[in-house]
Amino acid sequence: MLPEIKGLNEECGIFGVFGHQDAAQLTYYGLHSLQHRGQEGTGIVVSDGKKLTGVKGEGLVSEIFTTEAMKDLEGSAAIGHVRYATAGGGGYENVQPLLFHSQTGSLALAHNGNLVNANSLKYQLESQGSIFQTSSDTEVLAHLVRRSGYPHLKDQVKNALSMLKGAYAYLIMTETELMVALDPHGLRPLSLGCLGDAYVVASETCAFDVVGAEYIRDIMPGELLIINENGLTSERFAISTTKAICTMEYIYFSRPDSNIQGINVHTARKNMGKQLAVEAPFAADVVTGVPDSSISAAIGYAEATGIPYEMGLIKNRYVGRTFIQPSQSLREQGVKMKLSAVRGVVEGKRVVMVDDSIVRGTTSRRIVNLLKEAGATEVHVVISSPPIKNPCFYGIDTSTKEELIASDKSVEQIRELIGADSLTFISVEGMMKALGQEGTNGYCLGCFTGNYPTEIYPDTLQYYYQK
Known part of the structure; x- marks a missing residue:
């Protein structure tokens, strides 16, 4: 499960x-x-x-x-x-x-x-x-x-x-x-x-x-x-x-209108989408992004491929932070309260769904289900970050390694679990290219590669790598 x-x-x-x-x-x-x-x-x-x-x-x-x-x-x-x-x-x-x-x-x-x-x-x-x-x-x-x-x-x-x-x-x-x-x-x-x-x-x-x-x-x-x-x-x-700035700031955390080290976040995300179009081209009818942090990458993918970008997923902005988590039997309905698929956009269409990351996999599976329930004939998932295989020790809640779906599962296994017709993660090299970098110097990629810029103390490792 x-x-x-x-x-x-x-x-x-x-x-x-x-x-x-x-x-x-x-x-x-x-x-x-x-x-x-x-x-x-x-x-x-x-x-x-x-x-x-x-x-x-x-x-x-x-x-x-x-x-x-x-x-x-x-x-x-x-x-x-x-x-x-x-x-x-x-x-x-x-x-x-x-x-x-x-x-x-x-x-x-x-x-x-x-x-x-x-x-x-x-x-x-x-x-x-x-x-x-x-x-x-x-x-x-x-x-x-x-x-x-x-x-x-x-x-x-x-x-x-x-x-x-x-x-x-x-x-x-x-x-x-x-x-x-x-x-x-x-x-x-x-x-x-x-x-x-x-x-x-x-x-x-x-x-x-x-x-x-x-x-x-x-x-x-x-x-x-x-x-x-x-x-x-x-x-x-x-x-x-x-210098080792966190790459997830560009991929997910920062607002699109922010600039980090002279790089505009929206532009960086668009470039990641364009790079994904090179690494994962599909014959599809519609490109859509998971709101909100994936929209820029989805626009970039659409521009590079010529496939129309559409709002295939809508975020309900009135589900506040006090929203009561649904019981086991109502969990699927809870996702629909936060996110809805637009049937008029995706029905009968081959959809490329762009997202910024897959952490535990549950949300991706349910979004794919939403699109297919709305009539999408194919759902190809492309991710604008490499697989997150390792915990972050520097203030991002990626919890323990055992909860990270990519830590012990292949891309194909993840694809099966989320129910997508295909699944592609951007390569580390492609991500750095989107940031205008030839190598990884100056950036922290610990959650992707396991190479951390600082020493990690034993008591910290014991918590994050617990089984």
């Missing part, structure tokens, strides 16, 4: 602003544009120059930040977070930004990514007397900073960051400054912008467009930015860096 429906999910998105009188309002709009990166919880912490004040909760940005809640958030600097729970699980206490108060001042943290040595560091810190208030790996940094022997916060932060392994984009705010840090491999996207005299930082550039900010540049791997009333300074906390 195939595992339960569960698609890919990214851990979170972060947004920060320094030097703007409406910092909290800007952060609200920024987080709203990053809502696709996490829907389980959200928070904002602001600074008025003297104290830090925070509001957070489990729910969507529009649910938590009511007019009444925003009244408490006054200041010219702010950081915000939208969360999808991976490391540490859910719960109010794990919603970020995390806010800490001490005799020497306050500290707020917002984190995108996952630390592969979090457990090892926690054991070490607890043996030295630390008491953790959350189960999130984000809190590790706060303890490392406060236990550092350096007199100045900048050096405390640099020392603490040098001890972390894995993927992390951090926003660190005190009463008087904002620090921005990206791991030595740049696994997660993070960009710097400006709005007048204010600086803005976001996981994706689409947030800049929403708030009216101008993109300046991407944060560099191993870089620590310090923003305060004196302006912006850049320092390094890691000398040896090897």
Whole structure:
């Protein structure tokens, strides 16, 4: 039996602003544009120059930040977070930004990514007397900073960051400054912008467009930015860096209107669709994409083949995140509530269905069934990512290896399980070509190839590879 429906999910998105009188309002709009990166919880912490004040909760940005809640958030600097729970699980206490108060001042943290040595560091810190208030790996940094022997916060932060392994984009705010840090491999996207005299930082550039900010540049791997009333300074906390941006940001996670390392996400996905047309040409009548992240690739496939692109699948946008999961007997009906096949488009047609990935296989099988029930005579499935055979340790919820259908099944076996007439995954070489790259340097392909850019600690491996 195939595992339960569960698609890919990214851990979170972060947004920060320094030097703007409406910092909290800007952060609200920024987080709203990053809502696709996490829907389980959200928070904002602001600074008025003297104290830090925070509001957070489990729910969507529009649910938590009511007019009444925003009244408490006054200041010219702010950081915000939208969360999808991976490391540490859910719960109010794990919603970020995390806010800490001490005799020497306050500290707020917002984190995108996952630390592969979090457990090892926690054991070490607890043996030295630390008491953790959350189960999130984000809190590790706060303890490392406060236990550092350096007199100045900048050096405390640099020392603490040098001890972390894995993927992390951090926003660190005190009463008087904002620090921005990206791991030595740049696994997660993070960009710097400006709005007048204010600086803005976001996981994706689409947030800049929403708030009216101008993109300046991407944060560099191993870089620590310090923003305060004196302006912006850049320092390094890691000398040896090897860029390895997550390829799934282009394939699935980021919004089509975002740019990552100068590459537009929509354009990258269209190119993947065009490459699939070269690798998997079919005699078909209609091309359709699975909403929403696969639409760009489907358009690219249609353009390259000359087969008409049609909206053969419609997403129901009113099935909210509180939708009650159906019982075993009603599961198929539950899928139909979220996604519908357009009979007038696919009936009697040979359909090429473009999707971005197959993780556990259940959703693909049910979508193929929807198309065939609507009268499609053939359904050829083409996937704009290579087979996902290995877990991600850096903040993407691909769970344990045993739940990944491609980890122990061939393409033909997967095709049989999902009921497609054919199944083709883009090749690694084709994916890189679509990104304008001749090789894989500068990108993380761990979930496809099993080659990870960082050391993976034994306790982490034990969880992800459990049988």
